[in-house]
Amino acid sequence: MKIVEDSPPILTALDRPNSYIGRSVPRPNMARLMQGRAQYVSDVVLPRMAHVAFVRSPHAHAKIKSIDAGAAKKAPGVIAVVTGAELATVITPWVGVLTHLKGLKSAPQNAIAIDRACWAGEAVCAVVARSRAEAEDGCGLVGVDYEELPAVTDPETALGPSTPVIHPSIADNLCFERVHVAGDPDKGFAEADAVVETTFMFGRHTGVCNEPRAIVADWNAGDARLTVYQGTQAPHMMQNLFAKHLSLEEHQIRVVTKDVGGSFGIKVHTYADEMATVALSKLLKRPTKFVADRIESFVTDIHARDHRVKAKIGVKNDGTITAWEIDDLTGIGPYSVYPRTSGIEANQVVNLTGGPYTCPNYRARARVVFQNKNVMCQYRAVGHPIATAVTEGLIELAAQKIGMDPLEIRRRNLIADDAHPSQGPSGIKFEALSHHSALAHLDSMMNYAGLRAEQEKLRKQGIYRGIGFASFVEVTNPSAAFYGVGGARISAQDGATVRLDGTGAIFCHTGVSEQGQGAEAVIAQCVATSFGVAMDRVRVIMGDTDNTPYGGGTWASRAAGIGGEAAWQAGKALRQNVLAVAGSILQAKPETMDIRNGIVVDAATGAERIGLDEVARICYFRPDTLPVGVQAELVATRHYVPRAWAFAFTNGIQASYLEVDTDSGFVKLLKHWCVEDCGTVINPQLVDEQVRGGVVQGIGAALFEHCLYDERGQLLNGNMADYLVPMAVEMPDIEVGHVVTPTADSELGAKGAGEAGTAGAPGCVMNAINDALRPLGAAPLTDMPFTPDKILQALGKV
Amino acid sequence: MSEHRCDITLTVNGESVAESVDARKTLVDFLRDDLVLTGSHVGCEHGVCGACTVRVDGVIVRGCLMLAAQCDGARVETIEGVSDGGEIADLQAAFEQRNALQCGFCTPGMLLTAQELLAGGGVPSREKIREQISGNYCRCTGYHAIVDAIESVAQARAGNKP
Numbered sequence: 029m030k031i032v033e034d035s036p037p038i039l040t041a042l043d044r045p046n047s048y049i050g051r052s053v054p055r056p057n058m059a060r061l062m063q064g065r066a067q068y069v070s071d072v073v074l075p076r077m078a079h080v081a082f083v084r085s086p087h088a089h090a091k092i093k094s095i096d097a098g099a100a101k102k103a104p105g106v107i108a109v110v111t112g113a114e115l116a117t118v119i120t121p122w123v124g125v126l127t128h129l130k131g132l133k134s135a136p137q138n139a140i141a142i143d144r145a146c147w148a149g150e151a152v153c154a155v156v157a158r159s160r161a162e163a164e165d166g167c168g169l170v171g172v173d174y175e176e177l178p179a180v181t182d183p184e185t186a187l188g189p190s191t192p193v194i195h196p197s198i199a200d201n202l203c204f205e206r207v208h209v210a211g212d213p214d215k216g217f218a219e220a221d222a223v224v225e226t227t228f229m230f231g232r233h234t235g236v237c238n239e240p241r242a243i244v245a246d247w248n249a250g251d252a253r254l255t256v257y258q259g260t261q262a263p264h265m266m267q268n269l270f271a272k273h274l275s276l277e278e279h280q281i282r283v284v285t286k287d288v289g290g291s292f293g294i295k296v297h298t299y300a301d302e303m304a305t306v307a308l309s310k311l312l313k314r315p316t317k318f319v320a321d322r323i324e325s326f327v328t329d330i331h332a333r334d335h336r337v338k339a340k341i342g343v344k345n346d347g348t349i350t351a352w353e354i355d356d357l358t359g360i361g362p363y364s365v366y367p368r369t370s371g372i373e374a375n376q377v378v379n380l381t382g383g384p385y386t387c388p389n390y391r392a393r394a395r396v397v398f399q400n401k402n403v404m405c406q407y408r409a410v411g412h413p414i415a416t417a418v419t420e421g422l423i424e425l426a427a428q429k430i431g432m433d434p435l436e437i438r439r440r441n442l443i444a445d446d447a448h449p450s451q452g453p454s455g456i457k458f459e460a461l462s463h464h465s466a467l468a469h470l471d472s473m474m475n476y477a478g479l480r481a482e483q484e485k486l487r488k489q490g491i492y493r494g495i496g497f498a499s500f501v502e503v504t505n506p507s508a509a510f511y512g513v514g515g516a517r518i519s520a521q522d523g524a525t526v527r528l529d530g531t532g533a534i535f536c537h538t539g540v541s542e543q544g545q546g547a548e549a550v551i552a553q554c555v556a557t558s559f560g561v562a563m564d565r566v567r568v569i570m571g572d573t574d575n576t577p578y579g580g581g582t583w584a585s586r587a588a589g590i591g592g593e594a595a596w597q598a599g600k601a602l603r604q605n606v607l608a609v610a611g612s613i614l615q616a617k618p619e620t621m622d623i624r625n626g627i628v629v630d631a632a633t634g635a636e637r638i639g640l641d642e643v644a645r646i647c648y649f650r651p652d653t654l655p656v657g658v659q660a661e662l663v664a665t666r667h668y669v670p671r672a673w674a675f676a677f678t679n680g681i682q683a684s685y686l687e688v689d690t691d692s693g694f695v696k697l698l699k700h701w702c703v704e705d706c707g708t709v710i711n712p713q714l715v716d717e718q719v720r721g722g723v724v725q726g727i728g729a730a731l732f733e734h735c736l737y738d739e740r741g742q743l744l745n746g747n748m749a750d751y752l753v754p755m756a757v758e759m760p761d762i763e764v765g766h767v768v769t770p771t772a773d774s775e776l777g778a779k780g781a782g783e784a785g786t787a788g789a790p791g792c793v794m795n796a797i798n799d800a801l802r803p804l805g806a807a808p809l810t811d812m813p814f815t816p817d818k819i820l821q822a823l824g825k826v
Numbered sequence: 827m828s829e830h831r832c833d834i835t836l837t838v839n840g841e842s843v844a845e846s847v848d849a850r851k852t853l854v855d856f857l858r859d860d861l862v863l864t865g866s867h868v869g870c871e872h873g874v875c876g877a878c879t880v881r882v883d884g885v886i887v888r889g890c891l892m893l894a895a896q897c898d899g900a901r902v903e904t905i906e907g908v909s910d911g912g913e914i915a916d917l918q919a920a921f922e923q924r925n926a927l928q929c930g931f932c933t934p935g936m937l938l939t940a941q942e943l944l945a946g947g948g949v950p951s952r953e954k955i956r957e958q959i960s961g962n963y964c965r966c967t968g969y970h971a972i973v974d975a976i977e978s979v980a981q982a983r984a985g986n987k988p
Contacts, residue, residue: 067864717925756973
């Protein structure tokens with residue numbers, strides 16, 4: 029295969045001369061990444077920097093009776109041994125609650141456990157040394173006397189009367205509960221010709237970022253300033269939290285985020301060991317560094333998706349869906365994670381289930397319980413893979429029961445493309461979606477009829493292939509409705525500042541940040557286009573709270589839609605400023621001119637009037653030659669936040685084609701398709717690659733990834749040899765198609781694309797496996813991940 | 827502590843290096859900490875993820891599974907040296923054109939692993955390419971773009987027109 033553009037450039041009304049909107053231009057930051065010249069936080073070294081390692085609880089729940097640090101303190105290279113109580117003199121605990129998740133409760137969490145450890149892996153003591161190796165040696169010499177306490181591990185019994193309550197300060201192990209009833213579900217089920225009821229299980233899994241979490245903290249007591257180099261998705265959020273818990277002002281703190289080796293939602297939370305590392309810098313008045321090793325990552329990086337969903341659908345013989353019902357139960361570890369809470373995923377499951385379809389009759393309950401395992405929180409596509417697999421699993425089981433084609437039942441129930449604005453059964457509001465166009469596109473892209481014929485033919489030869497689908501809706505461009513209204517100081521708006529340099533190039537400072545998605549390229553494309561220069565004349569500055577407008581960072585598919593719009597508007601504003609001063613220089617009306625490819629031109633004819641380098645030269649070095657009273661303003665800032673809609677919902681549909689080896693239980697993925705609609709496509713290649721990467725992450729959930737715990741709360745497979753992730757040889761080629769329905773909330777019209785792949789893939793693969801096994805009479809598989817042993821069990825072979 | 831240290835002499839990216847290292851120090855830690863060659867990355871420290879891939883005497887190895895002390899007399903090449911020498915310039919260009927990297931953390935190891943296959947000549951199948959890079963974990967791309975990029979370089983090196 030040769031390299032071809034994945035999608036033809038999509039022309040829009042945003043096209044200006046030299047437009048980069050809709051073009052697959054390469055990202056400007058790739059060369060350094062490929063040459064070994066990146067700077068990840070794990071690469072950062074500062075003078076006098078000390079390394080931190082942690083003694084971690086081997087017990088899921090234990091009282092810390094005493095800590096003997098004597099031997100460790102004398103070990104070679106050890107600078108300090110610090111317990112939770114000692115560190116608490118410089119850092120306050122936190123509680124992960126949000127007021128809009130009514131009733132959500134949690135207990136205070138300390139940077140280092142004091143008196144009691146609540147999961148296996150929680151830090152109970154820090155050792156600071158000249159090198160990481162010496163710090164780890166020191167950890168081995170710290171003596172901790174534990175009294176093991178009963179561990180709460182099974183969510184099903186977490187609320188039972190005989191189960192101990194984990195936090196004495198809270199009445200029970202219930203973190204959060206939400207009940208939602210819409211329409212008339214009882215009537216809906218009564219009217220159904222067929223009802224399908226089953227239980228879906230989603231294995232706890234985690235992000236496995238290639239670069240583990242890393243932080244370097246530098247408290248400069250002389251400046252009374254704290255600089256933190258952190259692989260985070262939300263620099264301003266962290267600035268606020270460091271200030272709040274270290275008794276500093278925000279302006280005393282600079283958070284710098286350079287290259288980040290993967291994030292996926294893992295690096296958008298407050299981690300106790302990172303907070304401890306910052307506190308240790310303040311305590312010791314020198315730079316401190318902590319990089320989680322892989323084993324630590326597995327027991328401390330947030331986990332996600334540990335949900336059990338009992339679900340029911342009613343359907344008429346003509347395919348009309350009459351009612352939905354779900355009961356979701358999830359165990360989130362001993363604390364709700366700060367500051368975004370661990371109630372969001374269950375809340376999203378309630379919000380998103382049934383989302384693509386017209387049936388309004390819906391009953392949902394979600395309960396979030398505490399347990400003595402590692403914490404759970406938001407990971408890529410939060411809640412979507414669960415809601416989508418439940419919805420789409422029910423649809424295909426219902427289709428099977430009434431003998432209808434799985435695409436046909438969707439056609440009969442998906443919200444019509446011309447029915448918007450509309451809403452889902454949970455009340456979520458849709459500005460404009462394109463389910464039917466996406467389905468039609470997918471149908472032809474994959475040659476559905478041809479595949480069905482092939483499948484039928486191969487079944488006669490004993491080869492069992494399956495085709496599965498998943499329609500989905502996707503939350504992107506979140507407004508303050510996500511976190512701000514609940515009291516979290518997490519910015520929903522974002523800003524961009526564009527300034528002309530002395531040669532006519534521009535700098536764009538943006539509050540969104542880069543972890544590989546391509547935000548730097550997208551921002552450069554937007555501002556280059558709206559201002560009027562070539563992309564190589566744009567330098568993007570991001571990931572530095574001292575040098576960027578206040579912003580939210582990059583998560584929940586917000587960077588392109590929100591950060592891109594701010595950059596687009598800032599570029600336009602600077603163009604007006606430059607044309608104003610150029611008008612003074614040229615004695616021409618600014619509105620008759622434009623900036624194209626770095627040159628001020630006559631808008632009507634395109635004739636060159638003056639170069640930007642010359643405008644900059646005059647304004648910066650010879651302002652005396654400008655008319656009296658003319659002051660050039662060569663910096664412009666604009667901000668943007670979605671206002672008309674709480675979220676810019678997008679939509680799409682995926683298909684999976686696979687083969688199940690009925691002797692071994694192995695699944696071979698043959699091909700995967702995704703059609704999605706993220707509104708205006710700024711960079712088709714980057715969107716496609718977000719989708720592909722997301723699909724594979726979702727496939728990991730469907731087939732491989734599972735944090736296996738025993739009944740005592742011990743993680744049994746917390747390393748990369750035992751916890752399986754998708755590797756190249758098992759993955760299929762993935763074809764991506766687009767439908768374009770821009771949001772009218774912004775001029776650019778871009779929505780997000782980062783969750784789409786992960787949202788749909790697990791349900792889609794599940795449906796394909798069940799489709800493959802159907803002629804063999806296997807009970808439908810609904811317990812992810814679908815490992816070979818589960819498939820063989822379904823086939824009755826083991 | 828002298829019994830815990832080893833004196834080693836080796837070449838790294840063509841430069842002669844003589845150092846005294848902790849006997850327990852891995853090759854990748856030596857490269858990163860002592861020589862400040864941070865292009866080789868530490869992802870799992872137990873030989874699964876491939877982020878620490880470097881070449882020793884012309885063969886790719888896991889920098890986390892080899893001790894620095896084992897490299898006495900060896901010829902070590904890292905992404906910095908291989909990149910600056912121009913050997914993989916076409917591969918890097920293809921990765922850029924195809925967006926075959928996102929966060930970039932796996933990329934140095936991925937490039938060296940791909941180059942080993944490509945250096946063998948011929949045009950490997952997509953399956954063969956996928957097999958070759960299956961010891962290199964990438965969480966971002968889903969691999970498809972990486973396979974495309976490697977395949978296109980194989981075609982180009984074989985003289986096939988795109």
